[in-house]
Amino acid sequence: MLRGSKIDPRAFVNPHGTNQAAVTELAHQVVDMLIGHLSNAAQLPMQPDPGSLMMVRFPEHPQPAEVLLPLIQQVLQGAMNPAHPGYIGHMDTMPSTAAFLGELVSAATNNNMLSLEMAPLAARLEDRLMRLLAAEFGLSPQAGGVMVSGGSLANLEALALARNLRYDISKTGLFGLTARPVILASAEAHTSLRKAAMVLGLGSDAVIGLAADANGSLSADTVAQAIVDQRAAGNDPFCVVATAGTTVLGAIDDLAGIAAVTQREGLWLHVDAAYAGALIFSNTYRHLLDGIHHADSITFNPQKWMYISKTCVALLVRDRGLLQRGFRVSAPYMGEDPELVNPGEINIQGTRHADVIKLWLTMQLLGRNGTAHLIDQSMQLVQQFATMLTTAGMELAAPPTTNLICFRPPAASDATVTAVQQRLHHAGSAFFSVPTWHGQRWLRSVVLNPFVDAARLQAIVTHLSEIVAE
Template sequence: MDQQKFPANAFINPSGTNKEGIENFISKALHRIISVISSSETRSPLPGEIDIPNQPIPEESIGDEQLIDHLETLLLSSINPSHPGWLPHMDPPPTTASLIADFATASVNNNMLSVEMSPAFSRLEQQVVRKICQMFNLGQKASGVLCSGGSLANLQALAVARNKKLSTKEGGIQELPKKPILFASKVAHTSIQKAAMILGLGQDSVQPIPVDSDSQMITEELEAAINQAKNDGKLPFCVVATAGTTTTGNIDPLEDIGSITQQENLWYHVDAAYGGALVFSNSHHDKLAGISKADSITFNPQKWLYVAKTSAMVLFKDQDHLVNSFKVGAPYMEQDEERINLGEISLQGTRHADILKLWASFQHIGRKGFQQLIDQSYQLTNLLHDKLKVIDCIQLASTPKMNIICFRGQPKWITSARWDEWNKGLQEYLLENHKIFFSLPTYNDSKWLRTVILNPFVNKQSINNINQGITSYIRKTQ
């Protein structure tokens, strides 16, 4: 017999013969990983030189030590979300419990395709999802599934909406007598357009609705657009509202939009990928008033609940709509009348058991713990907002409704044509001199700085540092 070509600790032996070697390997790797993350504040939020090991597939094992060295190199070449100056996006440091749970689920490698292949995790997912449905007040018939990100959640929600409202599950959209139309605000997430394209509706089936100065959908414009579409011989079937716009963090008037969809008999989807976390805060959950009218909701715990990626879900007010308008039975899977195989009602078949890291985070932190994190984000956001609004040359895009502030400098000592350049310079100055990183999105055809006060290690001193950095750049450029 040929000599074994792979290391003795390549797999965990079920008889326990290599247990000591496995523990040693994992212990060394964990020590190195934790050391990198625990020293995050000594490095920049963004990596400097990107160092990628240059041998993707070696002929033979490189050994434990070199593998761990390579892992460390790749971590040091990655973004550094644990740094308190990492404030550009909705990508926080993950909960410790979600890291442990991710390792645990990988170790048993169950498949969320069916109850047979993930008996515990399938049941756990449905239990947790139904509890979250209750928090959104969706009613006793509500349910949903986890999926790999908000874009997939929006796609599945719109697929169910199309099939339910247009009866296209069997015959498809080619049998429709009129062009189907859905409505979303002009600042809705781009995944709505992607979904329309994938679903065969076409991007031009997404009717953009104007927004007000706070980037909230104008309901009068929505009503007018629905009526115009019907007058033009088109077929309105869905309205998408947003609870937490990407650039400014604003929330559409959910209650009013819900009433319009009920009057017009349209499917109501709320993209609450970010803002859905507010149901965990007694102080701020009322900002989602009206979300209980939704037929479907996208929610991403990987954002404001700090769960390691991916952790996202799509929820439905009536599970029957999900099952009847989407389910495709797989003949190779055992059928259980009492328990649905999640792969049959999800876009994804084979799927990682992401539910465990969400469940573990809930167990470890608790609802009150998440409430404190959310409320703390609001307090610090308000503090920064108060400091920014008294700086003469700073313009705020809108009044913050969550923990996102979008602003730009409009210094009078240079021409307006150079304002974008000035704001780009401020972004670079803060990173180079203060280890603070903001994103620089295009909003209303101009460059704006965006900060997301999400990192749990941001404090009042961090806000003071941001303010000092901005004011020092202003003095420097005058």
């Protein structure tokens, strides 16, 4: 098809190898540019001004491959820079080398996780790796799961599964239910739950937000009382969502206590452990997840605390068979395997990227001990950071449970908090996010970057104190 066209001969890798040297040279230029950018990240802005966008057009005629290089350079210059050691404001961090190399492999091989025949190795690898992760969380020997493109999709599929199994409506729909289905969750839970309820036909108000304690954690007693109250109001609570790592404070709900309540009352327990689920790999801190093994389903995002390039998310269930009973839609246009179901039949997504490759490669590169070391170090650093901040007279929203901490200058207005954030950012000292919690703006730090250290944090606190003293 390319013969006689004006398309650059490097536009595709020729499967007969005739342009291998030319494509290799082009790829080397791109990789050198990328590694050079990442290696200089500490000297680059954390949140650069994107400036004027490159010309967005679909050129009339084919272009030489060299036009890609300045375009890629502009993308790099305008990208958020999570590799900067001062970028500690979000649950996004630099990926491991294995993660972005794995992403390259996935993109180049372009397998489709829709079916086993379109991803013969990756689909089977995902099934085995989901079983391995489920075992890490202490789920049953029958446990497993699927990967999806984001925590919001994992929460959506988990709630759909819980709803379908509770009311047996995967085919007939919601019509005819005598009581309104509702979901109980902390008021601090992720907004994706309300979106999921809206998509599922329950309405966003079907997520009943329950008050957390002063540290941002939801108690078992609060859940138990809410079940009583909702039933008295004529509603039918069918699922409780407990959070392990809330977005603002990183708080962890009383997983064991809530699990006891859901088991007693016959409710589905979904644990949104998108962020703090990684603590399961730390012998020092995994106790913070005590009780998670009782979950019916778990959302876990390795793209956060396991340093995997986005996207990389797992939905784990206590029994793999539940996905077939409560969510499967068979696809007759795909081949069948006597041992495994096609991933797309039990996944909210059909066509899907092979995210499992970068996860698997990073797990090999870092190992369990390396992963635990990174987690333990960040947990220890945030405690040191908390001491530095309180010594400097800053107010903490709550003592840190995980590696998140929210703070503000005492008696500062929201405008002052935002101004402090901007000054620290523009000076290249640190980037903090500015969430609202309990009606006030706070500086939020996520101590996640593997190159941040106590000296850097102390320098940030010193700079912060100087700004506040002005």
